Amino acid sequence: MRQITELEKNKEDSDEKIIASYKIRGFNVKIIRSNGKHYYLPETIFDFDEYTFLFSELVDMLYNMKDRLSNKILKLDELIKTISSIILSRLEKEQSTVDNKDIIVEIFTYKLIKLYKLMPLFYDNTINEIYIDSAKTAIYIDHQFFGRCETTIFLSEEEMQALISRIKLEHPISISYKNPSLKVELLSQYFHLRVAIDFPPLSPNGPTVNIRKIKANPFTLKDLINLGSFPPIIGAYLIETVNQRKNITIIGEPNAGKTTLANAIDLYTPKFWRKIVIEDAIESISQKGLGYKQTVIQVDSFDSNKSNYNKTSEILKLLHRSPDWIYLGEIQTREHTKAMFEALNSGLKGIQTAHSDSFEKLIRRWSNYGVSAEDFLSLEVIIVMERKITNDGKISRVIKEIFEINNKNSNNSSSFYQKIYDKAWKLTQIRESLRTNSILSKRYEQILLKERELQ
Known part of the structure; x- marks a missing residue:
């Protein structure tokens, strides 16, 4: 029927x-x-x-x-x-x-x-x-x-x-009672999909499917500015953050626009940088056709001791691959987190994404994983994305806050970071924050020049 x-x-x-x-x-x-x-x-x-x-x-x-x-x-x-x-x-x-x-x-x-x-x-x-x-x-x-x-x-x-x-034919992955989920790609000349499926017993009423579309023509920072995700001066700040090789961690709830922003920022790296991407389902942009030196490493969706290509081990191998810039998609587990901090503490620079709707919650979770306040000094810039659904179903994704790690107060666990942007601030307050408080305050004039280019 x-x-x-x-x-x-x-x-x-x-x-x-x-x-x-x-x-x-x-x-x-x-x-x-x-x-x-x-x-x-x-x-x-x-x-x-x-x-x-x-x-x-x-x-x-x-x-x-x-x-x-x-x-x-x-x-x-x-x-x-x-x-x-x-x-x-x-x-x-x-x-x-x-x-x-x-x-x-x-x-x-x-x-x-x-x-x-x-x-x-x-x-x-x-x-x-x-x-x-x-x-x-x-x-x-x-x-x-x-x-x-x-x-x-x-x-x-x-x-x-x-x-x-x-x-399953595209990606021969074993589904079992102990491993009732899969996350894979489905590609054609017309679309690029990231497909996640949960099976019983995890999904008791039958399989549930979530399909995320990966855009062939990704958003640029200017596109995101035009969509109201952040003001031009923040776009300029993000470009200068990349130019100065600051570590950037982008956090937010699922579907908050973390990867979209990461891809937009990542296009501003110099083309001669050697870039290494580590992801399970590939959501980063293929940049080789754009003239970038990019190596993509695809790992198993769910880490296990039996896995030949898990995210934790591949992150730990990064030091032997001599990257100028790294891109780590979805840092989720305790093992991912510890491997990431080992890489960052060894001097590697790049972009990471993780799930959390606030920086404070992320710090608390990572602290529970055994990450010390001294380890957090490697993060440098933390961007919090926010996703809202209005009563009529419209969805907005914006940068809610940006924090920077403050090395001067590294001995004080409650003040080793400072907020340098809030979506509620007026433009004058944002400018003053970037001019006086940011780790890029000495590059403020360059930020203003880039702001004009983005307007």
């Missing part, structure tokens, strides 16, 4: 209004506001009802060719290309009735591999995150411009299993 969506239930007495419409590859998208909620409604440009016989014929054709398709495990792009070539040869016979063959072929292919309902969500670059709580509930998303949006999309058990099978 088909699930009835909340949008359909409320249609008779709703204040339904189309607030946006646009096209993506193969689909027309409408954003509807109804009863205080935003709904994301994609509609394919192709009418399958007109080609029921053709689709059935293609299914039979591919079934008969299954041996050819199963010779080896194909990555998603390879699978799409292989199936598409088969479909295209068949559609050549339909020249008079089928237009936009390349797009139609992709749509047919996604339908055949049972990922068709997810296709518009994967292809739409204005979607930031996709949430699938279960096969019995509608998918919902975070939209770049409209915030939290409901959809009328439900995955059947078969479609959910098709997604999970595809993820």
Whole structure:
């Protein structure tokens, strides 16, 4: 029985209004506001009802060719290309009735591999995150411009299993009672996804899926300024922080914009610096095509003694790789933290991200891990990101605070850091703080010059 969506239930007495419409590859998208909620409604440009016989014929054709398709495990792009070539040869016979063959072929292919309902969500670059709580509930998303949006999309058990099978084929990871989670990438020429799935017993009602979209064209500092994440003078300060090779730690709750900011800052390093990135799911920007000297090391998502490539051991190896700049994604565990401080205390410089909604809480957690006040002196600059959801579902991500480590008071555990930016401060107060209190106060004139460039 088909699930009835909340949008359909409320249609008779709703204040339904189309607030946006646009096209993506193969689909027309409408954003509807109804009863205080935003709904994301994609509609394919192709009418399958007109080609029921053709689709059935293609299914039979591919079934008969299954041996050819199963010779080896194909990555998603390879699978799409292989199936598409088969479909295209068949559609050549339909020249008079089928237009936009390349797009139609992709749509047919996604339908055949049972990922068709997810296709518009994967292809739409204005979607930031996709949430699938279960096969019995509608998918919902975070939209770049409209915030939290409901959809009328439900995955059947078969479609959910098709997604999970595809993820496992891309990355052969063992799922067990002791390890009921995975976090991997899914790549194609049109999208880059970071997929996290929890399985029973961790998720007792069945698998839950969280898909984060990694943008092909990442935000720059100027983009983030225009979005209201921070004022131009703070963007200038961040550039000068990189120029002076200060360690930068970016913290915030999940989906607060930590990686987005880290990627934007990281583009301001000199191109001759040797940069080493350590991540589990790759969210940093590939910079080799931009002329940077970047080495990316991908580690297992969850550290274990049996893991050959875990984050802790790879961080400890950094000293032997002679980096000028390091990028450490998601410092989570006690082991990650101790390895990071060993690297920083050895003189390595770079960007790190970690989960916490306040600097004080982070310090408390790391202190409980056995990190001393003297170790904290290696941090230098700490940026706190904040994520807010308004009553109408809009999502904002801003720099809430910036702290600097104050070496002068290193003997006083309660004052070894100082706040040099707060989002509530007026511009005059921000300027005065940077001019008189910052570790970059001697570079204040350079910061002002860069501020003008960002305005």
